[in-house]
Amino acid sequence: MSATPVLAPVKGRAVPMEQVPDPVFAQLMTGPGAAVDPVREVVDVVAPVSGKLFKLYPHAFVVLTAEGVAVLVHLGIDTVQLKGEGFTTLVTEGDELTVGQPVTIYDVPAIEAAGRNPIVPVIALDKQAADLVLSGAVGSGADLTPTDTLFTVNG
Secondary structure, eight states: OOEEEEEOSSSEEEEEGGGSSSHHHHTTSSOOEEEEEEOSSEEEEEOSSOEEEEEEETTEEEEEOTTSOEEEEEOSSSGGGGTTTTEEEOSOTTOEEOTTOEEEEEEHHHHHHTTOOOOEEEEEETOOGGGEEEOHHHHHTOEEOTTSEEEEEEO
16 A cells, blocks of 8 residues: 655645635545645745646646645635736646645735635545545644645555
8 A cells, every 4th residue: 555645835834624714625525635824925835746737727736646646735715716816836737746846836915915815725636534644733733844744645
């Protein structure tokens, strides 16, 4: 059985998915994972895993690993309504990414100024909660850097 570590895509505080202020994420409708409440500055959002950039939007992206794990990074709540404002993409859909590679520049203060919550849910698509092992940082609300493991996907 393989284990895929999923790293924090931004610097900030680890948050359990159930505490994300959006029922679609909090009730795990998109899948299990964890979130990061980002620092309140302009930050690089990095690939949480290595793999192919399967989907890219200004406010979200999906990376598909060689093992077939799809990881969604969603920048903020209801940020699709901002039509790309506050986000600068640095890569192209279809690119091969290495873990830690910058994907998007995220203007967290601009997102808050637009009245949106900037929290960053990170989701293992097509997985069950039982497939994930959350890092201790998630339960304790610890501060993370983009080199810290957020959770591990087994299987």
